[in-house]
Amino acid sequence: MKSRRHLKSTARGKNDRPSRSTAEEAVRTLIRWAGDDPVREGLRGTPARVVRAYEEWFAGYFENPREYLQRTFEEVAGYDEMVLLRDIRFESHCEHHMAPIIGRVHIGYLPRKRIVGISKLVRLVDVYAKRMQVQEKMTAEIASCLNSVLKPAGVGVVVEGVHECMTTRGVHRPDVTMVTSRMLGVFRTNFKTRQEFLAAIMLKHGSEESSI
Numbered sequence: 001m002k003s004r005r006h007l008k009s010t011a012r013g014k015n016d017r018p019s020r021s022t023a024e025e026a027v028r029t030l031i032r033w034a035g036d037d038p039v040r041e042g043l044r045g046t047p048a049r050v051v052r053a054y055e056e057w058f059a060g061y062f063e064n065p066r067e068y069l070q071r072t073f074e075e076v077a078g079y080d081e082m083v084l085l086r087d088i089r090f091e092s093h094c095e096h097h098m099a100p101i102i103g104r105v106h107i108g109y110l111p112r113k114r115i116v117g118i119s120k121l122v123r124l125v126d127v128y129a130k131r132m133q134v135q136e137k138m139t140a141e142i143a144s145c146l147n148s149v150l151k152p153a154g155v156g157v158v159v160e161g162v163h164e165c166m167t168t169r170g171v172h173r174p175d176v177t178m179v180t181s182r183m184l185g186v187f188r189t190n191f192k193t194r195q196e197f198l199a200a201i202m203l204k205h206g207s208e209e210s211s212i
Contacts, residue, residue, distance in 0.1 A: 076111070087104050107125075159180045
C-alpha cells in the first residue's frame with residue numbers, strides 16, 4: 001500500500017488528482033464542444049462511463065512494475081539459454097492525441113541463475129501500456145525495468161504497434177505498423193544472440209498469417 005501511495009504522489013506531483021465529479025464535468029464539456037447535448041438520454045450516463053474507462057485504461061499510473069518481478073526462481077536445472085515470450089498483446093494510448101495504440105510486445109532475456117514467471121512479463125507490459133505513452137519510451141521502459149530488477153546477461157524487447165492517431169485521423173494510413181526495439185547487454189553486443197532473438201520472433205510471423 002505504501003508503494004501505491006508513493007506512485008500516486010510521483011504520478012501526480014502533489015497528490016492533486018481531480019475528483020471524479022470534476023472529471024465527469026470535463027467529459028460533459030467535451031461533449032458540448034463536439035456539438036452534442038450531454039443531458040440527452042443517450043449521453044446522460046456517458047461521463048461516468050468515460051471516467052470508469054479511464055480508470056481501467058490508465059491504471060498503470062498506480063502500479064509499480066518492479067513489484068511484479070520481485071519473485072524469481074533459481075531451481076532451473078542449470079538452464080542458461082534464452083527465455084522468450086512473444087506476441088504479448090497490449091493496448092495503450094498515445095500521449096499526443098490520447099488515441100489507442102494496439103499491438104504486440106516480444107520479450108527475450110538471457111538469465112543468470114534466476115528466472116521470473118512468464119505471467120509477470122505480461123503484467124510488466126500491462127503496467128507500462130496502461131499509461132499515456134509514445135512507443136519508443138514504452139519499449140525502453142520495459143527493457144530497462146527487466147534489466148535492472150533481474151540483472152540478466154541481456155534483454156531484448158521488440159514492440160509492434162498500430163497507432164490510431166495515424167489510422168483514424170491525420171494521414172489516415174491503416175496499413176502502417178510501427179516497430180521499435182531495445183537491446184541491452186549481450187543482445188546489443190553479441191550479434192549471434194541478437195539474431196537468435198530476432199529469428200525466433202520471425203518464425204511464427206513467417207509461417208502464419210497474423211494480424212494485430
